[in-house]
Amino acid sequence: MNNFTYSQATGIDNAVNEITGHEKSMFIAGGTNLIDLMKENVLHPDHLIDINGLHLTSIEFLDDGRLFLGALVTNADTAWHPEVEKKYPLLAEAILAGASPQLRNMATNGGNLMQRTRCYYFYDTSTPCNKRTPGSGCSAINGYNRIHAILGTSQHCIAVHPSDMCVALRAINAVVQVKGKAGERLIPIEHFHRLPAYTPQIDNNLAHDELITGIILPREHFNTHYKYLKVRDRASYAFALVSVAVVLRLKEGVIDEIRIALGGVAHKPWRDEGVENWLKDKPATDENFAEAADMILQEAKTFGANDFKPALAKRAIVRACREALNREI
Amino acid sequence: MNNETSYIGQPVNRVDGYAKVTGDAKYAADYNAGGLCYGVVVSAGIARGRIVRIDASAALQLEGVFQVFTHENVSGLAWFNMSYKDMDAPPGKHFRYLQTDMVTYSQQPVALVVAETFELARYAATLVNITYAADAHTTSLTGNLDKARPPKGKKTGFKKPANRGHFEKAFKAAQVTTDVTYYQGAEHHNPMEMHATTVLYYKNGSITVYDKTQGVLNTQSYVKSVFGLSGKKVKVLSPFVGGAFGSALRPQYQLFMAVLAALELKRSVKVMLTRQQMFSFGFRPITQQSLSLGALEDGSLQAISHKAISGTSQFEDYVENIVNWSGMLYHCKNVQQDYKLVSLDTYTPLDMRAPGAVTGVFGLECAMDELAYKLHMDPLELRRINYSVEDGSMKKPYSSKALMDCYEQAAARFGWSKRNPRPGSMKNGHLLTGWGMATGMWDAMTVPARAKATFTADGKLTVGSATADIGTGTYTIMTQIAAETLGLPIDHVTFQLGDASLPFAYLEGGSATAASVGTAVQQACLQIRERLLSLAKDIPDSPFRELSIEQITFADGKMYMSETPANFIHLKDILTLTATDAVNVTSTPLPNIFKQMKYAKNTHSAVFVEVQVDEELGSVKVSRVVSAVAAGRILNPKTARSQIVGGIVWGISGALYEESVMDHQFGRFINHNYAEYHIPVNLDINDIEVIFVEENDDVVNPLGVKGVGEIGQVGVAAAVANAIYHATGKRIRDLPITLDKLL
């Protein structure tokens, strides 16, 4: 860990000003990911801008009825917020499936969107890693890739985005609100994270000098049939091997709308809208869910230690869909 | 006479509990001193090769960095291999840190950066630029089984595998056989407290070493011989240890580093390893084992073959008793055992809680379960049929063995009789419930230990021995033994340990401390009793004058005439009336070797496990464990229970979660942090019930104590694996049983 300077942002514009033009400055929110990465010598910011004092700590309805989650609201406060519990229980369920109570009390919504992969090699500076050191190679492809991606990989990186929250956000069609020098912009969650392709060092489409101010949840909500299923190596405090966020609506006994987002399988929360459309107007049966899963996973590519993931993902999809369907309200 | 000072067998609270929860208990890294500086270790990034160049210039340029120690500037240390040998060293060429340009394992410490602050040292460590010439490395055990060879040399406690009868013949003649292979990866100890040493340096060249260790005397003798110091110059203290599980049996390299830097820089130095560096030294060895069991249709075992191949380092032959249990646990005339090693480019493995037994008994007890199914016999019944009252490998009866009671009590408590043997028979939705059981076995060892005791005129007793308390409760049980033996209120007794100036005690390991140090403490207190009686006789008109020690009772801070308890004297009054300041004694108990030699001395357990397996997703939950333990006399059911529960948790961990994964591309354990090296969390651990069965043993030691530190873990992984089979019909023979193996 290197020495760094530290300042506290006094306002949103001040935070943006502070970071603009300073490639080696970084925002710090809860610090639960950034500090670890600094201690492990993976990241070396020379200046930290503490954004915890910014007034982005509320959850409130916008005039049009959408729900705004401040970037600095903690994961815990988000999950336990009455409106989130009531209207977006999928999100609450996903957040509570992540990390531990202590971490969720520190972790912020903005930080969660920005958290880096847990790839073992990314963390170990003695090994090559294109995400950490572009051009050095990917150690995971021929290495221990139990937790790695099966969809949307490239030959340069097979890492996954480890968040649970983001998988639910993807199913909910959330929008990320960001502020930069040029003003505010909205990034739909599906365009927030990206696939590794040739530049795995870039996790997402947020510019370095942009600040996440909040997450906006659409008015339309699913609080009847939903499920966040997380399959992991121990009951708690482990990242997902595969996770599935499902919301669905029925009409006259058939599926009217279904959304299936997957975590632990790709560099971003994964969705296949084509398959979701295929399920529309079909009966909500295990058989149809299984067929849908096969279609979603058709292109899955495995790397040895993660060979089990397509089979697990398929079962998890069917199970999550079934549990969403059978949810007792 | 109320006898309120009877403590042995009582669930006495930890005497150090308050200090621990309030932060008063200081661990090795908690000590500070004026001018203290900090050392951070740089670990090698390759598994094998040579250091071509170390460029520390950028680090050294930083203001406040004192030195970067490397093989290029460290010299003048001990020359002979013997000097680097420690009490727990396996045979071989013991590793010498910073004395060679050769890299022999990944994460080998190759430099120590010492600076004014920890932050600076840590930063400077990232600036040390090392150029390696890497050689091809060998880190796969299974890929190198053809290189397996018998171990060289001996290690304390290691028993050579022994054959008896004619295995081949008997196996051929057996009516029912199993022939199976099991695999276990490496596990690192990972106690909560990371290894740390603080060395306080004094102007006269002497040092006080606060070390994380399971033996202050081991630390002291290592420092003396490696650095050529006299004992007077090296004080070693280790009053509290935040878990060790064997990891602190050998002096670890932070000790070497801190002492080196302190002596060279003539300053006080602290070195603490990172969590990642906790994967840079000893571990439970990677092992592959094959078991062949042959039985008659009535279940009687005719032939057992147990062969194991473990990894070791290139420089030492770490050995442990993996296969030996198969010659002891059951009655069988024809036993074949074989134990071999493969040298790998790793550090030397290291004793880890119930070393050998955790591995070997896993194999044996899974194989027994497999055999039971082939025999269409209840697995518990198979164990009963083959019950042995003697250790067949030594042809000696057990000093005590209440294993049958363990089976009975645990099975009854668990409800085993209601078990339908058919795999998959208990199904509820997608949840499959399975019940499995296994036997556990460990040694009841006694090691050399002495104790001193001082009783003062204020009625207080101080007892001490250079042993350790690694969280097991040594402070508490020794205090109990002393208080009861001398009949003192427990808060009048202080027990000291973790100080190399105290009387000798062997390493705190092998579950031998309660028995060995406990006996020394008891004896020291018995000696004080004698002395007090003889002092009491000097008091004018003493009513005790004609009495022998057998006619006296010590209780409630008093000495009574047993026959007429109305006659008593306060112990402290004995000192006051005889103008004695203190009574001092040192005990050196000598075990009754002749009596002990006639017996095998072991602890046993029976563990029953219920698992719930998600049939679709493969995830496993251990919903219930009942373990019955026969370990002689239980000194403190509370601390003893904690030991057993801890062992069970680790057994579950080994079965389901834990493995240091070796990346063979780099020859490096790659999941080297607490996020990815999985151990169970609270949510993974459910009902655990511990039963201590009564077991009287007057052979092991006068206290009848056998030790409980390790037995709790042995057999647990097998019981879990067997329960998973019962739930799913799947035999998973490599640990940990992660969900992908059950899909």
Ligand SMILES: Cc1cc2nc3c(=O)[nH]c(=O)nc-3n(C[C@H](O)[C@H](O)[C@H](O)COP(=O)(O)OP(=O)(O)OC[C@H]3O[C@@H](n4cnc5c(N)ncnc54)[C@H](O)[C@@H]3O)c2cc1C
């Ligand atoms: C042991 C462990 C287990 C975990 N398990 C899980 C799990 O199971 N599931 C899961 O989803 N997560 C898990 N986490 C991750 C956790 O959710 C993240 O660490 C957390 O969400 C990060 O939030 P933070 O506020 O602490 O971010 P920080 O560490 O402060 O920042 C992380 C990154 O986000 C950037 N950043 C923060 N806020 C903003 C903003 N407003 N605008 C722009 N950039 C910003 C920072 O510059 C930094 O690059 C785990 C973490 C740990 C340490």
Ligand code: SF4
């Ligand atoms: S998968 Fe990505 S993060 Fe992991 S080693 Fe390869 S490039 Fe680095």
